[in-house]
């Protein structure tokens with residue numbers, strides 16, 4: 001077994017994030033997270049054929065008494081729906097899952113959000129253990145307990161806060177992750193540097209090529225450091241009453257793009273989540289510069305880094321600014337005063353601004 005890094009999420013909803021190559025083979029570690037006998041392994045059609053047998057074999061070796069069932073969805077953001085959530089709940093009912101059951105989320109953020117939401121709702125809440133297999137899920141979605149499904153009207157509009165019992169990230173799974181999805185995960189890594197840590201942003205700039213090449217040491221440092229930042233903010237603010245909202249940097253724009261494109265990202269016809277967030281961060285940085293809150297040079301530097309990482313930085317053709325603005329108005333941060341956006345004060349510093357003028361946002365969208 002290679003080195004295992006651990007990051008602890010402290011506070012009322014505490015758990016450990018374990019990061020290392022080969023952790024899906026670590027039967028005692030997996031078994032240790034389970035309380036009862038029922039396990040529903042949720043995955044998608046790309047990940048299950050690669051890793052589900054391995055996980056089930058490890059569970060059977062450590063706990064022969066377990067009742068394990070599999071629920072596999074087709075891959076892609078278009079599957080993060082109320083309908084799939086319903087099927088997942090029915091799978092728990094069919095196996096007679098008791099209140100000490102565990103939902104194992106084996107996959108990227110789509111599987112993690114859907115499985116986590118099912119765990120939050122079955123019998124008003126059973127354990128969820130996140131086994132992230134995409135870079136984006138390792139650095140972001142598996143941590144912090146936001147679970148949700150999308151509606152045609154907007155991203156993540158139905159969901160719950162339901163912190164995982166544990167997160168076990170087997171970095172060896174990244175060897176099979178498509179390059180496009182690796183880049184998408186790097187967008188959320190850049191986000192942490194942009195909003196919290198100018199030094200980390202500089203480190204990413206210096207290690208961009210190693211990260212893109214899938215270098216183990218660089219990726220494992222980026223994952224652990226990103227998780228430290230996320231663990232820190234979600235421990236302080238688990239329900240996003242305050243500065244957890246900074247994790248939404250670029251997301252009000254990005255979610256509007258994803259929704260307007262009908263969540264067509266993973267199939268290749270639109271932007272996926274990480275790509276949309278990359279565009280969104282550039283728009284939020286440019287808007288901040290236009291409002292005199294961030295230096296122009298920092299906004300240009302952020303855009304240049306995202307471009308070096310092979311990420312898009314412009315709104316895809318065919319998306320109208322007024323349609324995107326309408327989508328942004330259904331963002332979960334908005335309140336009676338209107339849009340509430342995460343804006344930027346330059347490298348390492350973000351802020352949350354209420355009542356942002358719509359004409360300034362429209363100008364950013366029109367130039368985007």
Ligand SMILES: NC(=O)c1ccc[n+]([C@@H]2O[C@H](COP(=O)([O-])OP(=O)(O)OC[C@H]3O[C@@H](n4cnc5c(N)ncnc54)[C@H](O)[C@@H]3O)[C@@H](O)[C@H]2O)c1
Pocket residue numbers: 044045046047050075076077080107108109110111113133134135136137140141142143144145146147156173174175176177178181184185266272273274
């Ligand atoms: N809950 C949160 O805090 C949070 C944070 C960030 C993003 N999200 C959500 O996460 C989702 C995006 O997650 P994502 O980028 O992981 O997308 P995803 O789950 O669609 O995974 C991307 C693609 O990679 C495939 N894949 C995953 N791991 C693989 C592996 N090891 N080998 C081969 N293929 C693999 C998947 O099958 C899929 O086709 C969005 O729905 C977003 O809203 C949630």
Ligand SMILES: O=C(O)C(=O)C[C@@H](O)[C@H](O)[C@H](O)COP(=O)(O)O
Pocket residue numbers: 140143144146148155156188240244245247248251332
């Ligand atoms: O954990 C959080 O808080 C985040 O905002 C992380 C984001 O990267 C993630 O995409 C999240 O799902 C967005 O949340 P939402 O509340 O805007 O739906």
Ligand SMILES: [Zn+2]
Pocket residue numbers: 140188251273277
């Ligand atoms: Zn995100």
